[in-house]
Amino acid sequence: MLIKHPSDIRSSEITDQKLYANRREFIMAAGAAAGAALLSGANRVLHAAGQPAPHGRKLDGVIKSPFSAAVGDEKVNTWEQITTYNNFYEFGTEKESPSMYAKALKTEPWRVRVDGECAKPGDYHIDDILKGQTLEERVYRLRCVEAWSMVVPWIGFPLSNFVKRVEPTAKAKFIEFNTLADPSQMVGVRSPVLRWPYTEALRLDEAMHPLAILAVGLYGEEMPKQDGAPIRLIVPWKYGFKSAKSIVRIRFTERQPLNSWQESQPSEYGFYSNVNPAVDHPRWTQATERRIGEFFRRKTLMFNGYADQVASLYSGMDLKRNY
Amino acid sequence: MISASAIRWVLKPAVFVAALGPVGWLVWAGLTGHLSANPLSDLTNETGLWALRFICITLAITPFRRLTGWHAAIRFRRMTGLFAFFYGSLHFLTYVIADRFAGLDFPDGIVAWSTVVNLAVSVGDDIYKRPFITIGFTTLMLLLPLAVTSTAGWIRRLGGKQWQALHRLIYVAALTAILHYWWLVKADLTSPQRYALVVGALLMFRLVWARSRASAPVRQKSATT
Ligand code: HEM
Numbered sequence: 255m256l257i258k259h260p261s262d263i264r265s266s267e268i269t270d271q272k273l274y275a276n277r278r279e280f281i282m283a284a285g286a287a288a289g290a291a292l293l294s295g296a297n298r299v300l301h302a303a304g305q306p307a308p309h310g311r312k313l314d315g316v317i318k319s320p321f322s323a324a325v326g327d328e329k330v331n332t333w334e335q336i337t338t339y340n341n342f343y344e345f346g347t348e349k350e351s352p353s354m355y356a357k358a359l360k361t362e363p364w365r366v367r368v369d370g371e372c373a374k375p376g377d378y379h380i381d382d383i384l385k386g387q388t389l390e391e392r393v394y395r396l397r398c399v400e401a402w403s404m405v406v407p408w409i410g411f412p413l414s415n416f417v418k419r420v421e422p423t424a425k426a427k428f429i430e431f432n433t434l435a436d437p438s439q440m441v442g443v444r445s446p447v448l449r450w451p452y453t454e455a456l457r458l459d460e461a462m463h464p465l466a467i468l469a470v471g472l473y474g475e476e477m478p479k480q481d482g483a484p485i486r487l488i489v490p491w492k493y494g495f496k497s498a499k500s501i502v503r504i505r506f507t508e509r510q511p512l513n514s515w516q517e518s519q520p521s522e523y524g525f526y527s528n529v530n531p532a533v534d535h536p537r538w539t540q541a542t543e544r545r546i547g548e549f550f551r552r553k554t555l556m557f558n559g560y561a562d563q564v565a566s567l568y569s570g571m572d573l574k575r576n577y
Numbered sequence: 578m579i580s581a582s583a584i585r586w587v588l589k590p591a592v593f594v595a596a597l598g599p600v601g602w603l604v605w606a607g608l609t610g611h612l613s614a615n616p617l618s619d620l621t622n623e624t625g626l627w628a629l630r631f632i633c634i635t636l637a638i639t640p641f642r643r644l645t646g647w648h649a650a651i652r653f654r655r656m657t658g659l660f661a662f663f664y665g666s667l668h669f670l671t672y673v674i675a676d677r678f679a680g681l682d683f684p685d686g687i688v689a690w691s692t693v694v695n696l697a698v699s700v701g702d703d704i705y706k707r708p709f710i711t712i713g714f715t716t717l718m719l720l721l722p723l724a725v726t727s728t729a730g731w732i733r734r735l736g737g738k739q740w741q742a743l744h745r746l747i748y749v750a751a752l753t754a755i756l757h758y759w760w761l762v763k764a765d766l767t768s769p770q771r772y773a774l775v776v777g778a779l780l781m782f783r784l785v786w787a788r789s790r791a792s793a794p795v796r797q798k799s800a801t802t
Contacts, residue, residue, distance in 0.1 A: 303610070349614075
């Protein structure tokens with residue numbers, strides 16, 4: 255008989271057979287893994303440049319602000335640079351991720367919940383927040399903690415205008431901002447790289463400073479999604495991560511809130527995070543910065559060049575300890 | 578089986594050209610504006626990633642050879658190892674230029690002796706000061722002697738045993754490369770974790786293989802047929 259009875263097969267043959275199958279499986283798995291790695295590499299490579307935001311609605315009645323940075327030899331960065339190179343972890347941790355994934359963000363209708371130590375808490379519709387505000391163009395430097403920077407022509411209005419309107423109580427010492435954290439619109443929120451919702455806070459007197467604004471646009475148009483549409487904070491003398499994007503909640507507190515970055519790496523990200531060339535981050539030297547679009551690095555300026563306006567907020571404070 | 582001359586005249590040149598692909602692409606993309614808004618940082622990051630990938634590929638050759646029984650795979654190991662060193666050196670060069678040189682003051686103009694001195698001091702300071710740079714530099718310094726002794730002449734001079742012992746430094750380099758990546762990431766550890774898994778699996782394979790060989794010498798013999 256040619257057909258072997260199962261008991262005729264020597265056990266060593268079975269082992270070999272299994273080993274053979276394992277080998278094949280291993281090779282196929284390794285091949286598949288290598289293929290996947292190559293494809294993801296190619297995908298990354300092809301998208302490295304990101305996708306500039308489509309142009310949005312023009313904003314009306316925008317005036318030039320006397321508070322814009324004296325730009326001098328500093329060129330304003332391009333729309334393409336400002337909308338393809340973003341840190342907005344809710345849409346992924348690569349710089350180009352927000353430009354690819356922020357399309358999924360629904361910005362209408364948009365409400366901001368205001369609560370905590372204030373006389374007029376509530377859910378404020380964005381149109382209501384903007385009512386009666388004169389929009390200004392503020393050309394500000396933006397300095398990232400990763401030692402790169404841009405110059406951005408934001409459109410917005412003083413944060414203090416809104417704060418006054420909701421009447422913080424005498425107990426309010428801090429103001430906390432939350433970014434939207436909706437995993438159905440924001441792919442990055444599905445992984446726990448930071449504590450969501452993204453939380454950043456200021457001392458109330460910092461928030462009342464005329465340089466701090468709520469921004470709703472740039473280059474005269476409504477805010478692109480990857481830059482924090484429809485409304486975001488801009489605090490130009492602090493590292494970029496302090497300026498929360500796509501804000502859905504503003505809370506007034508008596509105690510100092512714990513910020514998302516501060517919680518993730520307390521030794522690296524302090525509460526204040528003022529731009530300060532004399533205090534190095536353990537991984538990035540803060541003495542110089544690469545302005546996007548330039549080769550030679552610029553010297554980083556104290557308070558990002560806004561020392562004349564804001565240094566008095568911190569008089570008497572040890573800025574090495576309160577980093 | 579692929580003949581020795583096919584490996585030498587077809588396969589090896591093909592792998593060589595493929596391995597130059599990433600740097601070719603980076604140069605092309607850099608010149609034509611296909612990198613991000615921060616192209617200098619892309620150059621540093623991509624060359625660093627390719628150095629790490631070639632370390633992994635080099636470490637994968639022995640397991641691949643054992644599992645497939647295709648022993649000629651060993652003929653590619655020197656090349657992939659040298660490419661790890663090549664991309665590591667490019668990576669270091671982009672760092673020296675974009676991170677250090679571009680941040681210097683030029684009190685006597687750019688073409689001056691003081692520029693050389695200041696650059697050396699700036700690189701040295703940084704290697705001393707920032708832990709992730711220290712460990713990255715260590716990785717490159719571990720690969721350097723392996724690249725130098727990769728020739729047939731050096732294998733002869735050192736003798737097979739010593740040469741092999743020296744080249745086990747690649748295991749250490751793989752681990753320090755992972756550490757370098759781990760330390761430089763801000764919050765999202767996904768990518769360094771993936772590479773750590775790959776390197777871990779490749780090193781584990783060696784342990785398991787060595788152990789199974791030690792415990793079953795007889796079976797091992799018959800399995801090589
Ligand atoms: C051959 C050894 C090395 C390997 C395998 C390696 C690997 C890597 C990897 C995988 C990255 C991350 C890329 C990414 O985030 O996409 C990286 C980034 C980096 N490496 Fe290395 N590296 C090595 C040597 C060095 C050396 C010698 C230096 C400098 C002395 C260095 C400095 C840097 C810097 C500055 C970054 C960018 C960090 C940032 O984005 O801020 N590396 N390297």
